[in-house]
Amino acid sequence: MSSPIWSFFKVSDKDVKLAVCNVCRDKIPRGGSKQRHFNTTNMIRHLRTRHTTEYAEYEKLNQLKPTTSPFLNQPTVSDAFKRREPYSRDSTRWKDITFRIMEFICLDEQPLSVVEDKGFRRLLSCLDPRYDPPGRKYLTDVCLPTLYQTVNTNIDRLLKDSVYISFTSDIWSADACPMSLLSLTAHFIDSNFERHNIVLHCQDFTGSHSAEKLVNAFSGMFQSRGIQREKIHAILTDNAKNMQKAMRDADFPGLPCVAHTLQLAVHEGVLSQRSILDITASGRRIVGHFKHSPLAYTRLENVQKQLGQPIKKLRQDVSTRWNSTLYMFQSVLEQKSLQNTNRHARSQFTSGN
Structure with missing residues (x-):
């Protein structure tokens, strides 16, 4: 009974199948014998033919009434087909999903080829059928450099805002191939007292692992990040003689790793028996x-x-x-x-x- 017509009628007290006109008191059939068949057609016709003034008022009320019909806002056929078309690669939606996929690969250490896996593509199709994922080449050539630049800029900002920074470093050598890597990880607390652990470098370290070469490598890594010497709080390394000598020669505040020191102590004191x-x-x-x-x-x-x-x-x-x-x-x-x-x-x- 939300129609404006009920401003001019009321349901009969004696028979719900009838509506009583408020003007002439006539009883108008509501269009059926069961409630699901009731309508307002006879009441509107009665106002239009018998009470023109009231009918004009009804017309005004009907125009002001907000429509709730689901059929008035139906899309056109062309709009319906357009909504099924794949996203353009220039669209915001496509770029957002692609960025999240690249972020997922980096955070969870997934291979770039996962974007071409059948199961992964089925998952994406289920979540959003209009999204057409790119291949691994696009991720490698476009998305990865963009994400790297974003992360790199954020790291530079955090390092610049920090007062003191501690570092850990180690040389990792592979048994399966003649390869060595030198790492440098920064540890610091920002202005919000949040702790950060950021791997700044993990670079190939070929040739002799001499103290002189280590000094040059560390100096280059700090310089590439714009880290001044006065910001270096401590550099934690193992007890290798070349690493300890490099810390002394470069006058870095080097500290030996407690875990490695304990390993040496247990090995010499117990495991050597x-x-x-x-x-x-x-x-x-x-x-x-x-x-x-x-x-x-x-x-x-x-x-x-x-x-x-x-x-x-x-x-x-x-x-x-x-x-x-x-x-x-x-x-x-x-x-x-x-x-x-x-x-x-x-x-x-x-x-x-």
Whole structure:
């Protein structure tokens, strides 16, 4: 009853199928015997033919009434087809989605080829059918340099606003290929007291790893970022002699890494003992046997299941990480306890029979 016609009519108290005219008190049929068939056609015709003044007022009210019909705002056929066309690469929507894809690849360390994977493209098509993703070449040639420039500008701003900056650095060498990389990571707190860890450089470091060459490399990295010497709070490195000498020769505030110092102390104080070396070698052989034999590992898991124990795998150690050797010992000792439990259970079963 939201039509303006009801300003001139009311529903009959005796019969809801009739409407009573407020002017002449005539009873007008509402257009059907059931409520879903009711309409206002007869009432409008009654005003138009019998009460011209009231009909003019109704016309004015009807023009002022906001329409709620879903059919009045329907798009044209051309507009409907246009809304199904792929986004133009110049459109804001296409650029925004492409930027987020490039950001996703960088943040989550995904390969650039993911944009060409069938499953990834199906996902994008489901989320927005009008978006046509670019190929990896477009990401490499256009998106990646743009994102790099944006991030680089933001890093320069953060470094410029910081008062003091601490750094960590290390030389990483690969066993599979003759390659070494020198890293430099900045650590600082901004004006909002938020901590930042930013990898500034990770560059190829070929040739001799002499202290002189390290000094030149560090000086070049600081200079490329416009970092003055007075801003350098500390440079944390390992205990390698060439690295320590480079810090002294360049008069940088160098500090040795606590974790690496502890590694050297444990290695010299504990792992250099003959008895520990023999135990370590035995542990490595045990773990190595299960690592290289799927059958042996399957049997170990079956024993763990039979005893109702959680499935635990043996851990291999890394010679440059003393705590990994500790974890290896712990995993082997757990299996030894499991073996003792298994022997005890079998002896109980035998004695019972």
